[in-house]
Amino acid sequence: MSNWTPFRRLSMPWKNRPQDVQHSAVSDETREPPVVPEKQTVVLLHGPKQPYQVTEGYTVPKPDDEHEVLVKVQVIGLNPIDWKAPDFNFGIPELPYISGREFSGDVVQLPAKPSRLRLGEKVIAISxxxxxLKKAAYQEYAVAFDYNVVKLPPQISLREGATLGVAFVAAVLALGVSMGVDFSSVLDGPDLLTSLKKIGPEKLPADIRAECVDGIQEHERAKSGDWLVVWGGSATSANLSIQLARLAGLKVLVVVDKAKHGLRLSNHRVLRPDLLVDSHDPARAIDIIRANTQGKARFGIDTRGRDTASHLLRALAPDYVPSTANGSPPSPPATPESSTLLSAHLIGLTGLPKGEAPDGVMFHTVPIKLFHEVPEIGLALVTWLERLLEKGLLTAPEIVDVEKGFESINGALDRMRRGEISGGKLVVEVA
Known part of the structure; x- marks a missing residue:
């Protein structure tokens, strides 16, 4: 067991707590930047299945690109990948490794060129x-692209900001690229498929090009009134997917362990779905989905893994799947532009069913690289998130608990391993 102190709710609201007070951005852009030390404390992974090590005297990263800024890390949002990567030895490109995909903090260094950001501004950095490694969260100072940084409005605390980043990016790309949702009617949000056509396939990373260009045909794009089935509705990615889908006018069906999350979701001001289905009996859940949507649910997002994605496939697949001489078609299958056939689209955030997609179904993985490798897309997403937060149209996921200091990270990740963190986010306050 880690040494952690249960988080106690205070009588004053989140936004008024002293540790969460937001300061306005520095108005004098010519002021001297704060002094940044040469060395810092980081949290290093030295090998698979090993705990992270708090390490002092590590060199502070330096921005070396016209788009890079330096941020002093204040609050880190923990993600399942932070413990799954060392446990199962994947997603670790080098050792020692610095982990952490999202954090909030203060801008302490700007690029030489004019920037949309200001020194001292409170931001979310999404890595x-x-x-x-210089963009990773488990360090005192981290670099971020200015088009991957979100300016926090005064009403959103640093703690709340640390819950939003990766889940928001995954949700927008899943809905906007893989499902083709057009968000332009929501505070001038992105129409990602149209933007990608303007950018051109030659400027897209090769390994995600097919998903971005051929993932969904124009006539199949999700529109207001269509059903979205989210299997695994307690995840943070599900939280943001549900909120964004509702903003776009989609009807949302959520499959979740009702014994754990049923009452919370059914009464939730923001996340209450159009239909809540218990995941305890998958076969029964599939029957309920098909019956209540009259077999017309064409879009599904799975947040849990291969097994539940296979259940979701059965919920979305057409009743009759014609056989072909050469077996199942590849995913995505070729569909003529003039065809009126409407396929089902299954997006696996953590895994897809084994084998090829059957006829009438297309498998999708989220093209996450778009966010950090295509500046136009990254900037469109973060500026839209700024507007959504400013206008109160998007709510940060609940904070389940707050840990303190780099030394608490291993214990916090142990709590996630044991399944103690569910229905919200665990954050670490390091400053």
């Missing part, structure tokens, strides 16, 4: 590029 989807796990190969670049």
């Amino acid at each position: 989807t590029d796990y190969r670049d």
Whole structure:
């Protein structure tokens, strides 16, 4: 067991707590930047299945690109990948490794060129590029692309900001690219498929190009009134997917362990779905989905893994799947532009069913690289998130608990391993 102190609810609201008070951005852009030390404390992984090690005297990373800024890390949002990567030895490009994909803090260094950011500004930094260690969260100072940084409005605390980043990016790309949702009617949000056509396939990373260009045909794009089935509705990614889908006018069906999360979701001001289904009996859940949507649910997001994605496939697949001479078609299958056939689209955030997609179904993985490798897309997403937060149209996931200091990270991840953190986010306050 880790040495952690249960988080006690205070009588005053989140936004008024002293540790969460937001300061306005520095108005004098010519002021001297704060002094940044040469060395810092980081949290290193030295090998698979090993605990992270708090290490002092590590060099502070330096921005070396016209888009890079330096951020003093204040609050880290923990993600399942932070413990799954060392436990199962994946997603670790080098050792020792610095982990952490999202954090909030203060801008302490700007690029030489004019920037949309200001020194001292409170921001969320979203690091989807796990190969670049200087952008990782488990350190005192981290680099971020200015088009991957979200300016926090005064009403959103640093703690709340640390819960939002990766889940928001995954949700927008799943809905906007893999499902083709057009968000332009929601505070001038992105129409990602149209933007990708303008950018051109030659400027997209090769390994995600097919998903971005051929993932969904124009006539199949999700629109207001369509059903979205989310299997694994307690995940943070599900939280943001549900909120964004509702903003776009989709009807949302959530499959979740009702014994754990049923009452919370059914009464939730923001997340209450159009239909809540218990995951305890998958076969029964599939029957309920098909019956209540009259077999017309074409879009599904699975947040849990291969087994539940296989259940979701059966919920979405057409009743009759014609056989072909050469077996199942590849995913995504070729569909003529003029065809009126509407396929089902299954997005696996953590895994897809084994084998090829059957006829009438297309499998999708989220093209997360778009966020950090295509500046136009990254900037469109973070500026839209700024507007959503400013106008109160998007709510940060609940904070289950707050740990303190780098030395608490291993114990916090142990709690996640044991399944103690569910229905919200665990954050670590390091400053």
